[in-house]
Amino acid sequence: MEVLTLIITILKNWWWLIISYYLAKAATGLYFWWLRWEMKLKKDKWILLEIKPLAENIKPLSAMEDVYDILWSVYDAPNWRERWIEGTLPQAPNWFSWEIVSFGGEIKFYLRIKQEWKEALIPALRAHYPEIEISEASDYVYQIPQNIPNENYDLFGFDYTLVRKDYLPIKTYFDFETEPIKLKDEEIREIRVDPINSLLEDLAQLKDHERVLIQIVCAPLLSSEAVFDVVKEGKKYLAKLRGEPEPKKEKSFFESFFFDFVNELRDIVSFIITGIKGESKKESDAESKLKPFLTPGEQKLAERIERKTGKKLFKTWIRFLYIYDVNKPQTPGAAGIFNRYIHHFVGDNLLVFMGPTRTKIQYWLRKKRLYLRKRRLWRYYIERLPPGFPWNWNGRPMVLPFYPTSPGEICRSPILNSEELTTIFHFPLKVVLPQVPRVEAKKGTLPPGVPLKE
Template sequence: MITEILGGIFNQILGILSISWWFLLPLALIFIFWEFWQYYIYIGYLRSQKWLLLEIKIPTMIEKDPKAMEQVFAAAYGIYSYGFRFWQKYWEGRLQEDFISFELVGYAGSVHFYIRTPDSYRNLIESAIYAQYPNAEIHLAEDYRNLMPKTLPNEVYDIWGTDYHLSKDDAYPIRTYEYFEASVKEKRLDPIAAITEVMSKLKDDEALWIQIFIRPTGDDWKKKGEALRDTLVGRKKPGSPPGFLEKIWQFFRNLVIAPIEHPVWPEDAKREEQQTRMLLMTPGEKDIIEGLERKIGMLAFQTNIRFIYIDKRDSFTRSNVAATMSTFNQFNTQNLNSLRPNTSTFTIARGLFKKRKLWYRKRRLYDSYQKLMWPKRKSILNVQELATLYHFPSIVVEAPMLRHLVSKKGEPPAGLPIE
């Protein structure tokens, strides 16, 4: 009986398709063509961009804290388009906002700060850095990725790495540089010191690459954060205002009960309930609300953090992998947010065909780094969080092989004869 029912349903489907194929087939082809067209024009737009790699060298005795770098990230928000027009999206291929990559690289014991940007944003980035670090030196650099083979791992080199994302909702902040600051210079900590120390101790055959993508985002994430905040404090969405008849009923009701008890209006009751809830919050719960409001009140970027460690197979130093991953733990908190490895890109494999899957994950991660490819899962970090993760070391950082600027290039005096 079941076979007959299924056969009848199948015959009805075939009957419908035989009648409407002339309509459904072109519709399906149009949908497929549209998807391919969007992919084609977006890839074409990405290939049309000319990328530059800028290296930044900073003076040895720099005393600025990461707040200066926070202003650099705020200036980088200037690449936001505030929405593309139809022809810009579906003809020019600008389906997503442009992005910039801030890169921290260590190889052969030296530490380098790079910014990879489309050529059209070079002046914006340089002006933002010079505004905060007048004595810095910025120049075009040779791409450090060319120091390694085009594809890894291979028979000589092995790699290890992952992407990082937030473990909770984007509205929850990670620990920022304000936590590490102190009024006394001797007690001041710099969160960048841990990773630069690891990089400064790499051997000649080792390399550690960190890549931080930033893409300006709109206000949708902020609205979600505000909704989360309202949920945490028990603030309900405002309903429709009471009508005329309801107001008359409330007035006469309170008039009747006034000799017995204090009149209660709905608006006063809701306000008193919210105030009571706030008073009953623990200090930790208040810190969560304050941190959440502080984060959503700043400019923010869609972000991805990626690191890759490269070393020869016969001398692969796993302790450097552990040291690198531990540096991200300093930004984690139990009550707010934390950075955790992306399980989709983490170079760990389990189950059947473990070696093959591990090789594929490593090859895909290295290829994504080389081609500036975003993973599916992304996070949103504000300018303060980004400045915590990427900033130029202060005077308290003592990594011996940090690439400091020994002397500043001067401009020739005005009116100098050229012959």
Template sequence: MDFFSIPFLIVKASWWIITPLILFSVAKKSYLYWKQKLYIDKLKCSLLEVRLPQEVFKTPKAMEYVLAGMHGVWDELNFRDIWVKGEVLPWFSLEIVGTEGAVHFYIYTQTKLKEFVKENVYAQYPDAEIEEVEDYTEKLPMNIPNKYWDLWGTDLKLMKENPFPIRRYMEFEEIEEERRLDPIAQIAEVMNGLGRGEHMWIQTIIQPATDMNQLKKEGDEVITRLMKRDMKKSPGMVGGGMKSMQGELGSFLSLMLGMPQGQTEEKQERMFPPEFMLSPGERDVVKAVEEKTSKLAYETMMRFLYIGRSDVFNKANIPALFGFFRHFNTFNLNSLVPNSKTLPKKSFFAFKNTRGYFRKMRLFNWYKYRSTLPGNISTPFLLNVEELASLFHFPGQTVKAPQMTRVLSKRPSPPPGLPIE
């Protein structure tokens, strides 16, 4: 029998089992998508703009507490909630927007939760001014890209597994406000330089992780793997010398204790805990993973767009967006990188221009509808409240962009005992 005919014979004999399983899986996903879309389409949502005065001495730690408070919308969904109602956990969209030189900070939420969001923001930023505003995406044509408008953008993903953290705000901080570094300053300056007909949008969609312990479980697996890694790999020149010394020591101990040499080596391994076998850099990685998995996490989707009229569209602005996210990348831990499946680059294959056009149109629609449905090519990844606060927070005095929308004066507090109707 021909070797290459074996797979064909297997499929021929088992198609009646495989085919229903595949069809059931497809039907299950399609049904869930349909039910969730019906549920989401009925929801009313609001866009809140947050403005703060210049004199704000708050670090991103305040935003971390805001996000931890907003995580309170988490609830356990049962079978009926998911498969009959199509219910999904509430989500939020954190958006940094540059519109023709002006910089805005928005939080998109379900209308029934807007007071809940305001309370969490006011708790940490009592001088903030929060106003429900018109959706800025509605001010542009719905059919972008077209003859008069062009865009470029991408979805982002984590380079490594969820438990490995990106660079966090503590690594940018200094004790003195004037020496404190803030990556928001860089992107605010770029947005401040946008001309008429240019727009730059950064969107971070967050939804409490369905399984509260998912990140902790994944982190435990990573730590176990790091702590019990294969120690029999090539030791190198220095490691080889050390192993030779260990071998001689083992031989000496075996003679002194009257036991076989193999047992001595096993006893030596038991004498040294796994953490003692890690390099200083590896210990830092384990510590960072433990720190990330100890905090509340959100399922996250991130994307950015640069949109401009065709006559002013400037591709030189695109590297600035990548530069903003490079602030949070590290080689030993994790990085935010483009999802190549969403990049609107031209393909080397057939219909290369058409494929680029549809990718741009798809990106614009995904951003506009702020959807968390599983129909997107990008899959959510897990970031904790500390990482999210690093990526999205309201800037203090260190950010001097002149077109940053701010409150001209602090919001006065009402006198105590004021009667309320």
């Protein structure tokens, strides 16, 4: 009873301090909401670049991986003034997006970047792919009715997340088999397995009224900025896999002094009573020894984790939309086009759709909730916003207990490295479909000595 009385007394006298704390946190959240999402984001100027790949691309996929490494350079950690006055996001403040769209079977590739990056990033892209055509285009999302879903058009879509922890990699282009062959001129070439061809084949089969929009948004970040430190957690997992003892927690100065004093006192008392000098305890051999061997599967897993954590990392959200005319027949399996493609990369980890963003409701007010979810997903696609917005990425307008918590880890954006992103999106190694615009012939300059007409 005395404890309960004390608690009631504290609440009676200090309730205003507790309420003030939450109101101050709520005001800070609302301020950042307004500054980051209503001011800063809307001031940024974006451009959409249409890219036409070569009909046959002889560049290795490592060239595309280097393009991602170059694009990572848009990362810029903000200082105090940029966060509090300009509204720059504290983690992964900049992003770009690769986009594949199919309008009735006509396929196009796009790269969306900030206008200020254009002069720096386009030359870097041309350095690896000098023959590709890059042109500025209007945003294709405005060619689609903005009030979807409506009486004529409907949509189906979702975002993707990783099933397991981010340090576990998906299957990448390193894991696909290659087969050397010999041509007539004795030149040895390599048949490279390119899963993106299956995606393009499906996209080319769409009917005139169908639209498929695929969005891969990449935000460069440091491992320490992620919700779970990918590099740190990966090293912990590897240490556990190899049987290494867990690192002991470092003691503070006072803890070390106290324990050393107690141990010394114990040894002195033991010597006085028994006449035997105490010996310091040593770690057992079992704790210090590593695991005697790793299985071949464990060795490969360790190599893949080390490879993932050693490369550039991106906070990524991958979004798929299928838009169609409800009054016309749909292509069978069109809603699962990208899901079939993603299953090429099932490895130590797996990309799956997010339940909270999938346009499918099972219970409670299904019709109304489904409509609101579709409207929200369409808005997020247009503005290239992260899934679960605004309940993540520091976009929360208020603080606990005044607003619902975030959808949880299931709604987190996956952390992928440059190698994994290269595997998911790259220019086709060979374009054979007539629905894909491509550059048929290489462009070059005139040889020296050719007279030019004035």
